[in-house]
Each structure stands twice: as structure tokens, then as C-alpha cells.
Amino acid sequence: MRLFVSTRNKENVVCSKEAIIQGLAKDGGLYTPRELNDIKIDLNKCLDFNYHQLATYILSKIFDDFTKEEIRICVSNAYTNSFKKDDVIAVTKIGKDFLLELYHGPTSAFKDVALTILPHLLSAAYKDYNKNKKIYILTATSGDTGKAALEAFKDVKNTYITVFYPKDGVSEIQKRQMNTTKGNNVDVVSVAGNFDDCQKLVKTIYEDSEIHEIYKNVQLSSANSINIGRLIPQVVYYFKAYSSLVKDKSIKFAEKVNFIVPTGNFGDILAGYIAKLIGCPINKLVCASNKNSVLVDFINTGIYDINRKFYNTMSPSMDILISSNLERLLFMLSNFDDKKIKQYMDDLKTKGRYEIDKEMLNKLQQSFVGIYASEIECSKAMYRAFHEDNRLIDPHTAIAYHASNKYMDNYKNIILATASPFKFPNSVLSSIFDKFVKDEKIAIGELAQLSKEEVPSNLKEIYKLEILHDKTINIDEGRNYVIERIKELND
Numbered sequence: 001m002r003l004f005v006s007t008r009n010k011e012n013v014v015c016s017k018e019a020i021i022q023g024l025a026k027d028g029g030l031y032t033p034r035e036l037n038d039i040k041i042d043l044n045k046c047l048d049f050n051y052h053q054l055a056t057y058i059l060s061k062i063f064d065d066f067t068k069e070e071i072r073i074c075v076s077n078a079y080t081n082s083f084k085k086d087d088v089i090a091v092t093k094i095g096k097d098f099l100l101e102l103y104h105g106p107t108s109a110f111k112d113v114a115l116t117i118l119p120h121l122l123s124a125a126y127k128d129y130n131k132n133k134k135i136y137i138l139t140a141t142s143g144d145t146g147k148a149a150l151e152a153f154k155d156v157k158n159t160y161i162t163v164f165y166p167k168d169g170v171s172e173i174q175k176r177q178m179n180t181t182k183g184n185n186v187d188v189v190s191v192a193g194n195f196d197d198c199q200k201l202v203k204t205i206y207e208d209s210e211i212h213e214i215y216k217n218v219q220l221s222s223a224n225s226i227n228i229g230r231l232i233p234q235v236v237y238y239f240k241a242y243s244s245l246v247k248d249k250s251i252k253f254a255e256k257v258n259f260i261v262p263t264g265n266f267g268d269i270l271a272g273y274i275a276k277l278i279g280c281p282i283n284k285l286v287c288a289s290n291k292n293s294v295l296v297d298f299i300n301t302g303i304y305d306i307n308r309k310f311y312n313t314m315s316p317s318m319d320i321l322i323s324s325n326l327e328r329l330l331f332m333l334s335n336f337d338d339k340k341i342k343q344y345m346d347d348l349k350t351k352g353r354y355e356i357d358k359e360m361l362n363k364l365q366q367s368f369v370g371i372y373a374s375e376i377e378c379s380k381a382m383y384r385a386f387h388e389d390n391r392l393i394d395p396h397t398a399i400a401y402h403a404s405n406k407y408m409d410n411y412k413n414i415i416l417a418t419a420s421p422f423k424f425p426n427s428v429l430s431s432i433f434d435k436f437v438k439d440e441k442i443a444i445g446e447l448a449q450l451s452k453e454e455v456p457s458n459l460k461e462i463y464k465l466e467i468l469h470d471k472t473i474n475i476d477e478g479r480n481y482v483i484e485r486i487k488e489l490n491d
């Protein structure tokens with residue numbers, strides 16, 4: 001059986017079901033597969049598989065304590081009729097490059113691909129464990145995870161979910177999407193702080209051993225990409241994109257490609273790295289950052305330093321300074337040296353900085369390239385994509401499109417398109433059509449008219465729905481807030 005170990009203590013070993021239930025390891029580390037060398041995904045098979053079959057094939061190789069039938073049912077529950085594309089994703093052209101469209105799910109962001117399946121994996125895993133406990137899903141969001149997680153977990157038996165989002169760090173539409181969510185087990189709270197504050201709040205609760213001790217009827221878990229059950233389903237679309245390009249003869253079988261990934265918490269791009277390790281012919285993974293370019297600097301220098309200004313940008317879902325999943329990559333690059341990782345993470349906590357050694361940096365740079373886009377470059381990228389390549393893209397995708405235009409080697413570039421442009425209509429409208437509209441509802445309409453593209457129905461709907469959540473707390477109230485919820489669930 002495949003073992004998942006904590007990045008901060010190798011002795012902490014669990015199977016995938018347990019890792020998915022726990023979300024974060026109790027020592028604060030992230031569960032990571034200790035061995036992947038035994039997996040070799042057969043590309044020939046991939047060519048014949050639809051998304052359901054491919055997901056079942058790949059997920060059951062990695063989550064091998066689930067039966068294949070369990071995985072098949074999870075996949076079917078997640079991906080039947082929930083996405084507007086027959087095969088969940090689509091690969092299209094943008095200029096000389098390709099666009100991997102991941103935003104056709106229920107909330108119009110790529111987070112849907114993993115979050116539609118996570119509750120099913122969690123429920124299946126939970127059947128083997130203590131059925132009496134309530135699962136409390138604590139989630140920090142920079143905008144898109146929140147709604148996707150709320151939609152995925154609403155009314156799921158034995159679960160309760162609280163989403164924390166930065167009060168001034170998400171778009172009006174993202175806020176409205178979350179605040180209109182129905183369901184008797186959902187809770188949405190805005191925090192006077194940024195995403196890093198929200199993520200820190202959630203992590204300190206997990207690491208609080210007292211909470212686990214006192215409230216025995218509650219099992220904490222996570223819908224963030226710190227949960228391995230959220231991360232691994234993202235590996236599938238790298239193979240799916242690759243196979244579709246082989247099938248339509250855009251690339252030759254086994255020809256290498258580059259994936260350009262708009263990056264925030266480093267989950268999406270890490271899934272790409274795992275895809276590469278298990279046989280997807282990837283040359284480089286290009287980490288595209290916005291003005292919060294801490295990751296790009298890190299890839300170039302080996303120094304991770306958060307002692308810098310934090311910016312609110314047009315691509316709010318990437319406004320992050322502490323990218324959680326980088327910890328998993330470092331763990332893998334260091335040959336699973338938990339002591340080293342713990343030291344780096346302690347340094348990050350106390351000094352806001354760490355520096356990796358030359359050997360790790362070399363390994364890192366073999367697979368990763370970092371390129372960032374300023375706000376003006378992001379705007380120009382949206383303009384160019386529309387007026388030169390005839391493609392309407394959102395600000396997050398635009399960051400990657402900018403990077404793709406800058407990064408050239410002998411391989412073809414596939415850009416991950418992570419959100420519908422209609423989620424961020426004001427920035428898209430001003431960048432492409434030089435129109436400044438304050439009201440997002442009006443901006444959506446204008447954008448649809450000018451671009452001649454259809455607004456996704458879930459985004460049209462939100463303006464008809466009642467606002468059901470409207471709570472704001474300060475960061476220092478967060479812990480008590482969570483404990484109150486836990487107490488209620490525990491009784």
C-alpha cells in the first residue's frame with residue numbers, strides 16, 4: 001500500500017484515506033506520497049480513455065487503499081453532468097500555444113475539478129473509520145476555493161464547513177458567489193486581513209493538539225490544497241490535455257511539452273510535477289506569478305523571503321505570499337529530509353525567510369522556471385489575447401499567457417486557463433475595451449455584449465439569490481470563532 005508521510009516528521013505515516021480525512025498532519029506538515037517511482041502511467045492507454053476512465057486509472061494508482069470500484073463511483077459522482085464540457089476539460093488554441101480550459105465547472109474556476117470529487121473521496125474514506133464523528137472542514141480562500149468548496153460540501157452528511165476569505169481581497173462576484181450559498185451545513189466568514197492570515201488561522205487550529213484532545217466528536221479536515229485529496233485529482237488533467245493534443249496530432253506521441261501555470265498556493269503546478277514524475281512527457285513547468293512574485297524570486301535564487309510588500313492585484317486568487325504546497329516540493333527534492341524541511345518552515349515562521357542549498361536549487365531549476373507579470377503586463381496580455389489571438393481570458397490566465405509569450409524553448413507551451421473571464425469582468429473590460437464600470441453586474445453584461453461570449457449560467461444566477469451570509473471578524477477573533485463552532489458540533 002502506498003504510504004503518505006508528513007513533510008515535518010517522516011515517522012508520521014498514513015494511507016491515503018487517513019491522509020484525506022486529516023487534511024493536514026497534526027505536526028503541521030503536509031501528507032506527501034513517499035514513493036511514486038513504482039508508478040508509470042501508460043500513455044497509450046491514456047489516448048483511449050475518456051476523462052472518467054483516465055481519472056479512475058490515475059487516482060486508483062495513487063490512492064491505492066481505495067478499491068477501484070470506490071474510485072470509479074467517486075469519479076462518476078463528481079464528473080457526471082457537472083461540467084459544461086463532455087470531457088470535463090477542453091484544449092483549444094491561443095496563438096501558437098494551447099489553452100487548457102479548466103473553468104467549465106459549477107463555479108467557473110479550475111478548483112471545481114478537484115473539489116467536486118473531494119467530498120466523495122472523503123465520504124468513501126470515512127466509511128472505514130469512526131462514523132460518529134462530525135467532519136469539520138475549515139477552509140481559507142483567496143476567492144475561488146471558497147465557493148467551489150461550499151458547493152461541493154453543502155448538505156453532505158456528517159460534514160460542516162466554514163470558509164474564511166479576506167474581506168477586501170476577493171472580487172465582488174466571488175464574494176456574492178460565496179454569500180449566497182444555501183445549505184444547512186455551510187458558514188462563510190470574511191476576515192479583516194489577507195489570504196495568508198486566513199490560511200494561518202486554519203493551520204494554527206489544526207496544529208492545536210488541545211482542540212483534538214478536548215473535542216473528540218469532531219474530526220477536523222481541509223478543502224484546501226494542503227489536503228492530498230484535493231491535490232491528486234489535479235494530476236489527471238495534465239495527462240488528459242497531453243493525450244488530446246496527441247490525438248488531434250498537434251504533438252507527436254511522447255514529444256515533450258511545457259505547461260505554463262498561473263500560481264498562488266502552488267497546488268496546481270505541484271500536480272503538474274507529480275504528473276511529470278509518473279510519466280507525463282513534460283519539459284518545464286513554468287510558474288507564472290503576479291506582482292506578488294515571491295515564488296518567481298525563489299525559483300531564480302533559492303531564497304524564499306516574505307519580508308516584502310503584499311499587493312492586492314487583478315488576479316486575487318494568486319495574491320499569496322506563503323505558498324503551502326511548496327513545502328511538499330521541497331520535501332520531494334530533498335529526498336524526504338523531514339528535519340531540513342522543518343528547519344526551513346521554522347525559519348519562515350520566525351524570520352520570514354529561508355534559503356535552500358545548491359543541490360536542491362539545481363534540481364528545482366531542472367523542472368521549474370519562474371516568470372512574473374506586473375499589473376500592466378497582465379492588462380496588456382488580456383488585450384493582446386483578445387485583439388490578436390481572438391481569445392477572451394481572465395486575469396489569472398493572462399499572467400500565464402504573458403509568461404508563455406516570454407518563455408520559449410524547443411517545446412510547445414500549454415497554458416492553464418484557470419477561471420472564466422466573467423468572474424473578473426471589471427478588469428477584463430477595462431483591459432480589453434478600455435471601459436471602466438464599477439458595478440460588476442453591469443460589467444458582466446457589457447463584457448458579454450462586447451466580446452460576444454456567453455455568461456456562464458451560475459454567474460448569471462447569483463444576482464437573483466438572497467445574501468445569506470454576512471459576517472466579518474478580526475484575525476484575533478478567529479480562534480474563538482472556530483472553537484464555538486467546534487463546541488456546537490461536538491455536542
Ligand SMILES: *Cc1c(COP(=O)(O)O)cnc(C)c1O
Pocket residue numbers: 109110111144145225262263264265266267268269317318396397418419
Ligand atoms: C487558485 C487559483 C490559482 C492558483 O492556483 P494554486 O493551486 O493555488 O497555485 C490560479 N488561478 C485561479 C483562477 C485560481 O482560482
